[in-house]
Amino acid sequence: MTIRKFTSQILIIALAFFALAGKAQAQHDLAKGFVTPPDSAKPWVNMWWFDHITPANITQHMEELKSKGVGGVMLIDLGNMPDTPYMSDKWRELFRHAVREADRVGLKMGVNTCPGWPSGGPWITPEYSSWMMVNSETMIKGGQKFSGKLVEPKVKGSSYADVAVQAFQVPEETTNPKTIITLSSNQGDLSNLLDGNFNTTWNSGTSENPSILIDFGKPHLVDYAWIDITSKAAIEASDDGISFNPVIEFKGPGGNTI
Numbered sequence: 180m181t182i183r184k185f186t187s188q189i190l191i192i193a194l195a196f197f198a199l200a201g202k203a204q205a206q207h208d209l210a211k212g213f214v215t216p217p218d219s220a221k222p223w224v225n226m227w228w229f230d231h232i233t234p235a236n237i238t239q240h241m242e243e244l245k246s247k248g249v250g251g252v253m254l255i256d257l258g259n260m261p262d263t264p265y266m267s268d269k270w271r272e273l274f275r276h277a278v279r280e281a282d283r284v285g286l287k288m289g290v291n292t293c294p295g296w297p298s299g300g301p302w303i304t305p306e307y308s309s310w311m312m313v314n315s316e317t318m319i320k321g322g323q324k325f326s327g328k329l330v331e332p333k334v335k336g337s338s339y340a341d342v343a344v345q346a347f348q349v350p351e352e353t354t355n356p357k358t359i360i361t362l363s364s365n366q367g368d369l370s371n372l373l374d375g376n377f378n379t380t381w382n383s384g385t386s387e388n389p390s391i392l393i394d395f396g397k398p399h400l401v402d403y404a405w406i407d408i409t410s411k412a413a414i415e416a417s418d419d420g421i422s423f424n425p426v427i428e429f430k431g432p433g434g435n436t437i
Contacts, residue, residue, distance in 0.1 A: 221250025223287070226277075229257040234276045241280045251287030258294035265294040305338045312342070321348065333374075350400060359394040394420060 212220065224244065244252060254277060256265055263269045274290070281288040313332035319325045329344065362369060364384040371379035372391070383389030404414060411430055415423035 216248075218250050218285070218287075221248060223251040223253055223289075224249055226252040226254045227257060228254065228273075229259050230261070232260055232263065232273055234273065237273065237277050238280050241277070241284050241286060245284040245286055249286065251289065252281065253289045253291065255291040256294040310338075318349075333376075357396050359396070361392040361394070363388070363390045363392075 226240065241252070254274075256270075258265055260270075263273070278288060313334055315330040315332040317329045331339075360369060360372070362381060362383075364386050365382050368381040372381050381391075398418065411428070413428040414426040416426050417423040
C-alpha cells in the first residue's frame with residue numbers, strides 16, 4: 180500500500196510538471212509568433228493595376244512587399260491601363276510574370292474575378308451591381324410639423340432607392356445657411372468645389388498662396404473636412420475673420436479627412 184501510494188504521487192507530480200512545461204512552451208511559441216509570424220499569419224495587400232504597368236514594376240513591388248513582411252497580394256485590375264486591355268495578350272504576359280515573381284519571392288497571390296472597381300461587366304445590369312450608401316441633409320426648425328420634399332443625395336447613374344429618414348436635434352452652432360465661400364482666384368470654379376464630383380476641381384492659378392475662405396457668419400461647428408491636394412496645405416480658424424490660428428497642416432500629396 181505504501182509503495183503504490185508513493186508511486187501514484189510521483190506520477191501525479193510528473194504529469195503536473197509536463198503540463199506546466201507545455202503551457203510555458205505554448206506561451207513562448209505565441210510570443211515568438213508575434214515577433215516572427217509564420218507565412219500563414221502574415222497580412223495580404225491589394226495590388227492595383229492601373230496606368231502603365233511593366234514587368235519591372237511588378238518585380239519591384241513583389242520584392243518590396245516580401246521584404247516588409249507581407250504574406251500575399253490580391254491583384255485587382257482597374258481596367259484603365261493604356262494599350263493593355265484586360266485579358267489581352269500583353270495583359271496575360273504581365274499576369275504570368277506576376278505569378279512567377281510571386282512564387283520566386285515567396286508570396287501568395289490571388290486575382291480579382293473581373294476588371295474594374297468594383298468587379299462587374301456588361302452582363303451585370305445596374306440593379307445587380309455594387310451599390311453605395313449616400314445621404315443628404317435637410318435642415319428644418321424643430322417643434323413644428325414639416326411637409327415638403329427632402330433634399331435628394333447626389334448619385335451616380337439613375338438607380339436610386341430610399342432606405343431611411345432620420346431626424347435628430349443638432350446644436351445651433353452647426354446650422355447656418357448663409358455660408359460665404361471666397362476663392363483667392365478663379366471664383367468661377369466655386370461650383371466645382373460644391374458639386375460633389377471629385378473629378379471637378381478648383382484651378383488656383385499661379386498664386387503663391389492660394390486660399391479658400393469659408394465664412395459662416397458666426398461660430399460654427401465643423402464635423403469634418405476632406406482635403407484632396409497635390410502639395411502642402413493648412414487649415415486655419417478665426418473668430419473675427421482677421422486673426423487666424425492654425426488647426427492642422429497637411430504635407431501632401433493625397434486625400435486627408437479630419
